[in-house]
Amino acid sequence: MVDILHRIGIKASVDQVYQALSTRAGLAAWWTGNTQGEGQQGGTLVFRFSAGGAEIGGFDMRVLEAQPARHVLWQVTDGPAEWIGTRIRFDLKQSGAHAIVLFAHLGWKEPVEFMHHCSTKWGVYLMSLKLLVETGKGTPNPDDPHISGDGAD
Amino acid sequence: MVDILHRIGIKASVDQVYQALSTRAGLAAWWTGNTQGEGQQGGTLVFRFSAGGAEIGGFDMRVLEAQPARHVLWQVTDGPAEWIGTRIRFDLKQSGAHAIVLFAHLGWKEPVEFMHHCSTKWGVYLMSLKLLVETGKGTPNPDDPHISGDGAD
Numbered sequence: 001m002v003d004i005l006h007r008i009g010i011k012a013s014v015d016q017v018y019q020a021l022s023t024r025a026g027l028a029a030w031w032t033g034n035t036q037g038e039g040q041q042g043g044t045l046v047f048r049f050s051a052g053g054a055e056i057g058g059f060d061m062r063v064l065e066a067q068p069a070r071h072v073l074w075q076v077t078d079g080p081a082e083w084i085g086t087r088i089r090f091d092l093k094q095s096g097a098h099a100i101v102l103f104a105h106l107g108w109k110e111p112v113e114f115m116h117h118c119s120t121k122w123g124v125y126l127m128s129l130k131l132l133v134e135t136g137k138g139t140p141n142p143d144d145p146h147i148s149g150d151g152a153d
Numbered sequence: 154m155v156d157i158l159h160r161i162g163i164k165a166s167v168d169q170v171y172q173a174l175s176t177r178a179g180l181a182a183w184w185t186g187n188t189q190g191e192g193q194q195g196g197t198l199v200f201r202f203s204a205g206g207a208e209i210g211g212f213d214m215r216v217l218e219a220q221p222a223r224h225v226l227w228q229v230t231d232g233p234a235e236w237i238g239t240r241i242r243f244d245l246k247q248s249g250a251h252a253i254v255l256f257a258h259l260g261w262k263e264p265v266e267f268m269h270h271c272s273t274k275w276g277v278y279l280m281s282l283k284l285l286v287e288t289g290k291g292t293p294n295p296d297d298p299h300i301s302g303d304g305a306d
Contacts, residue, residue, distance in 0.1 A: 002156070004272075005155075005264055006273040007272070007273055008300050008301055009300070009301030011302055098301065098302055098303040100303065102266065116158040116257075117160040119157070119158050119276070120160055124276065127277075127300065147160075147280065147283070148160065148162030149164055150162040150249065150251040
């Protein structure tokens with residue numbers, strides 16, 4: 001099992017960051033504009049992505065845990081084969097004026113090339129989360145920066 | 154042992170990307186402006202970083218392998234304790250108009266919080282590499298985007 005790990009600091013309270021991780025509107029404003037469902041514990045979130053105006057797939061997540069100002073844990077229930085069964089965790093802590101986000105995408109079976117891609121792309125999306133909370137405007141799909149240009153987006 | 158993995162695609166030839174990974178001038182233009190030493194096989198590279206005009210540390214690397222248009226492999230010989238002995242690898246391959254970079258920072262002993270930070274920061278610097286090769290201008294330290302703002306930079 002291999003994991004994707006990231007860390008960012010956001011000039012905000014952990015409560016503000018938690019809103020962006022646990023509400024449909026918050027998630028739609030930094031990860032993908034096409035977000036449906038409920039981010040509360042026990043809910044299901046449905047994320048879809050598009051490129052060039054066409055939907056290119058996405059992920060369904062069951063919200064295993066959602067503890068205000070502390071953490072969020074999702075399990076992937078549908079999406080690319082490599083993602084199914086993996087878990088995505090956001091741990092929050094306050095450090096002075098900054099909310100620290102420790103991110104983990106846990107339980108990849110193998111360090112395949114697609115995992116390398118997803119690692120970089122998660123970093124880009126976490127910078128979108130930071131931008132959203134600090135400025136009010138993120139860069140969710142389909143306005144996300146492209147990292148490859150070779151079709152992997 | 155745990156690894157940091159990334160993947161980007163750069164609209165360029167693998168030869169162009171290899172130049173940016175194996176020459177002092179190339180490395181200085183995307184990773185850190187304060188780069189000294191030699192990037193050829195058997196050489197030593199000395200990378201130093203600064204913030205607010207003051208030097209804040211860096212890394213010394215021995216170039217274990219440097220194969221034109223194919224790959225680069227460094228071993229960290231000095232720097233933060235967590236980095237010493239780890240290896241950094243860039244594998245290149247051409248995919249149509251794009252050079253694909255598979256990046257790995259291999260051999261972390263533990264998935265400490267600092268590793269989470271370095272994972273995100275490597276992603277940011279790889280986007281600087283992409284920007285450099287595609288546009289002629291990257292965002293090396295000290296002009297790198299900050300990802301935390303809490304002193305971890």
